[in-house]
Amino acid sequence: MNAAISQSQSNYGEALAYFYTPQSTLRQVLGLAYFYTPQSTPRQVLGEVEWHKPMPPSEVHFLPPNLSRALIDAFEALEGLKRKGLITRYDQQPFEEDGVYHLTAYAKDPNKVDSELGHLSAQLSLKFDVPLYLLVSRDPDA
Amino acid sequence: MPSPEAHRKQARHNQEVASQLEAVALDWAITAYFYAAAHLVRAYLAEHGYSFRTHGDVDKHLREVVNNKLLSPAAYQAYVNLYRNGLRARYDCEPPEELKAVLETTKACLEVLTAELPL
Numbered sequence A: 001m002n003a004a005i006s007q008s009q010s011n012y013g014e015a016l017a018y019f020y021t022p023q024s025t026l027r028q029v030l031g032l033a034y035f036y037t038p039q040s041t042p043r044q045v046l047g048e049v050e051w052h053k054p055m056p057p058s059e060v061h062f063l064p065p066n067l068s069r070a071l072i073d074a075f076e077a078l079e080g081l082k083r084k085g086l087i088t089r090y091d092q093q094p095f096e097e098d099g100v101y102h103l104t105a106y107a108k109d110p111n112k113v114d115s116e117l118g119h120l121s122a123q124l125s126l127k128f129d130v131p132l133y134l135l136v137s138r139d140p141d142a
Numbered sequence B: 001m002p003s004p005e006a007h008r009k010q011a012r013h014n015q016e017v018a019s020q021l022e023a024v025a026l027d028w029a030i031t032a033y034f035y036a037a038a039h040l041v042r043a044y045l046a047e048h049g050y051s052f053r054t055h056g057d058v059d060k061h062l063r064e065v066v067n068n069k070l071l072s073p074a075a076y077q078a079y080v081n082l083y084r085n086g087l088r089a090r091y092d093c094e095p096p097e098e099l100k101a102v103l104e105t106t107k108a109c110l111e112v113l114t115a116e117l118p119l
Helices: A002-020 A026-040 A042-046 A065-083 A110-128 B004-021 B026-047 B055-067 B073-091 B096-116
Strands: A095-097 A100-107 A132-138
Touching (some): A065 A100, A065 A110, A065 A132, A100 A110, A100 B055, A110 B055, A110 B073, A110 B096, A132 B073, B004 B026, B026 B073, B055 B073
Parallel strands (some): A100 A132
Antiparallel strands (some): A095 A100
């Protein structure tokens, strides 16, 4: 069982590594998210979990399917905002805290895009039934 | 878990404190306004039989009441914005002049929320 769990975690590591790859397209991310969902959770694969490695609260090691789908829409919207010059960049991975997922975008003027990101946050969370909040921070390099 | 009335009392207290903090520290005023909203929605959820521990629990229940047409999407968005603004005020170390706009949107969001969930 331990070997199987290790394999599952290893697979997920590959998923995250792929997720980070700048060249990966949204479609590829979607495919991976779906592909890895069944294998990523020891409980789903193995039934009862005998051991579960504690994870820091700031890292998301497992993407629930709803979150994967919400992220795809989020990335598309963020790309649009980037093209408009409202944001300069955004994180490729959400962080989880107290049961809420957060994804940060960076802007030269956060106040110009805050309202749009707030609207998107509520829209995506309701549409995909997952708490995904898009945050905005000043880009120190902008 | 505190009673709905205890949550509502705390919400009113936080709003009063937030109002006073506007003259002293915009970041903490924004934060206190969020915690007014946080207790307000907890009062509402507790009244409707929901139990919760985390912000994630609260968000999940709020989405459910929105889906059941008991709360508007606009009120949910207002709550989400209050949460987001609280995070930004606490962690982004922005100067007061930058936070003035955040404070205004925070207060506007609380008004939207309290229009449906009175303090």
